[in-house]
Amino acid sequence: MPSASEKRIVMKFGGTSMAGIERIRHVAERVRAEANAGNQVAVVVSAMAGETDRLVQLCKEAAALYDPREYDVVVASGEQVTSGLLAMTLQGMGVNARSYMGWQLPIRASGHSAGLIDHIDAEVLEGVFAQGGIAVIPGFQGVTEAGDVATLGRGGSDTSAVALAVAAKADRCDIYTDVEGVFTTDPRIVPRARKLEAVTYEEMLELASVGAKVLQTRSVGLAMRYNMPLQVLSSFEDKPGTLIVGDDKIEEFNMERVLVTGIAHDKNEALVTLTGLPDKPGTVAAIFGPLAAANINVDMIIQAAPREGEKSELTFTVPKGSLAQAVAELDKLKDNGGFESMTTGTNVVKVSAVGVGMRSNAGIAAQMFHTLAERGINIRAISTSEIKVSVLVAEEYTELAVRVLHTAFGLDDKEANAGAAA
Ligand code: ASP
Ligand code: MG
Numbered sequence: 001m002p003s004a005s006e007k008r009i010v011m012k013f014g015g016t017s018m019a020g021i022e023r024i025r026h027v028a029e030r031v032r033a034e035a036n037a038g039n040q041v042a043v044v045v046s047a048m049a050g051e052t053d054r055l056v057q058l059c060k061e062a063a064a065l066y067d068p069r070e071y072d073v074v075v076a077s078g079e080q081v082t083s084g085l086l087a088m089t090l091q092g093m094g095v096n097a098r099s100y101m102g103w104q105l106p107i108r109a110s111g112h113s114a115g116l117i118d119h120i121d122a123e124v125l126e127g128v129f130a131q132g133g134i135a136v137i138p139g140f141q142g143v144t145e146a147g148d149v150a151t152l153g154r155g156g157s158d159t160s161a162v163a164l165a166v167a168a169k170a171d172r173c174d175i176y177t178d179v180e181g182v183f184t185t186d187p188r189i190v191p192r193a194r195k196l197e198a199v200t201y202e203e204m205l206e207l208a209s210v211g212a213k214v215l216q217t218r219s220v221g222l223a224m225r226y227n228m229p230l231q232v233l234s235s236f237e238d239k240p241g242t243l244i245v246g247d248d249k250i251e252e253f254n255m256e257r258v259l260v261t262g263i264a265h266d267k268n269e270a271l272v273t274l275t276g277l278p279d280k281p282g283t284v285a286a287i288f289g290p291l292a293a294a295n296i297n298v299d300m301i302i303q304a305a306p307r308e309g310e311k312s313e314l315t316f317t318v319p320k321g322s323l324a325q326a327v328a329e330l331d332k333l334k335d336n337g338g339f340e341s342m343t344t345g346t347n348v349v350k351v352s353a354v355g356v357g358m359r360s361n362a363g364i365a366a367q368m369f370h371t372l373a374e375r376g377i378n379i380r381a382i383s384t385s386e387i388k389v390s391v392l393v394a395e396e397y398t399e400l401a402v403r404v405l406h407t408a409f410g411l412d413d414k415e416a417n418a419g420a421a422a
Helices: 021-036 051-062 068-075 077-092 123-130 157-167 201-209 217-226 283-293 320-335 356-360 364-374 395-408
Strands: 008-013 040-045 097-099 107-109 117-120 134-138 141-143 149-151 172-177 198-200 230-234 242-245 262-266 269-277 301-304 312-319 341-345 348-354 381-385 388-394
Touching: 008 021, 008 157, 021 040, 021 077, 040 077, 040 123, 040 157, 051 068, 051 077, 068 077, 068 149, 077 097, 077 134, 107 157, 117 157, 123 134, 134 157, 157 172, 157 217, 198 201, 201 217, 201 242, 201 262, 201 348, 217 230, 262 395, 269 283, 269 320, 269 348, 283 312, 283 320, 301 381, 312 320, 312 381, 320 341, 348 395, 364 388, 364 395, 388 395
Parallel strands: 008 040, 008 172, 040 134, 097 134, 107 141, 172 230, 198 242
Antiparallel strands: 107 117, 141 149, 230 242, 262 348, 269 312, 269 341, 301 312, 348 388, 381 388
16 A cells, blocks of 8 residues: 555546557656656556547458457457557656556456456556556456456446556546546537536536536446546646546535536437327336337436326437437337327437536526526427436527526636637
8 A cells, every 4th residue: 555645546548648659658758757756556548549440340341240259359459559558668768567458457347348347356456556566457458257358338448447446446546538627518619618626426427428528427437336536637738637526525626616517518319209199097108118128218208298188299309329210119109009190300409507506406497497598599308307407409509508508607717718719
């Protein structure tokens, strides 16, 4: 274990940070600096940006119905390359570093192609730490019970890093990426967006699930379960990023905790409206049952309550990529009298206000609806959770809706020049 002043830190570098020898050298310098500051460091790396896509494509070209075991052999190789390159770069700088593949630790995965991490043995890592060394570990990679190479699903290196941090009882897991941290909203839409000093795991999960994709959602869930502090920060700039911590720690960061932490948007939803549904028990179950069986995620749901005995209307959203399949499933029900007509739409966007502060405040949804109404933005569907209010609006209003909500909830950076690009 490190002494009191030292920390044990898992540093994870994403694909853009590892894209090419020049960048890997830069990563090595950051790793060395962290170690020179007296910390114990283990490193998890992604494949070079674009490499995993390339490897997946090769699999598809080789065999349309490829074997998941062989897919894993191919796609896990991107991370094997970058971990070896980083280890040799560090060695060239006089740092005691060595790569360890998933099977060498081992990182036990439940199965092929989108495996879950079952267990990580910390013994090898502890040995490296004890000798003052730095282990460089390929993300995304594990080993099955049978001893075969496995991968953890796209974007899985984040989860590898968090799982390693948990197994090694690290003080923190730092995720180095191509953004400076988590922002109050997309800075490309709102130049006055601010980098958040800290968010809670739950806020991060909501922000990620509504389109603010910085970390793989699974990795945040894992960090939350084990209360492992995360930090998202840029590998290109030497600035603190955003800390992701539990409710218990968030108070330390935000003295004046706001009600809404961030505004997210997601264009990945499609709208389905069914009319002429019989008003009797089981109608909605008969619609959503087959969709669930087809693995289609239904998100927002509105059912217009008819008067007793009248036909009702049902509106809901599904991921755009699942729309065709959803329509096919629903067509079967139409023929059986499940509903009378169906319309679909894809030019919609889901805009969400997220914040743990709204747990104890009732007015957020009303303020959100009011703000949008003032701008003449029509709301097509609504959904809420304890810490989130989401509305579905026409896609052409994306920028306007995000911008006015960002302002209405007091998130604009007062010091930033509104006209300046972020
Ligand atoms: N290289 C893998 C991917 O692109 C894993 C990762 O980078 O997180 O999905
Ligand atoms: Mg990633």
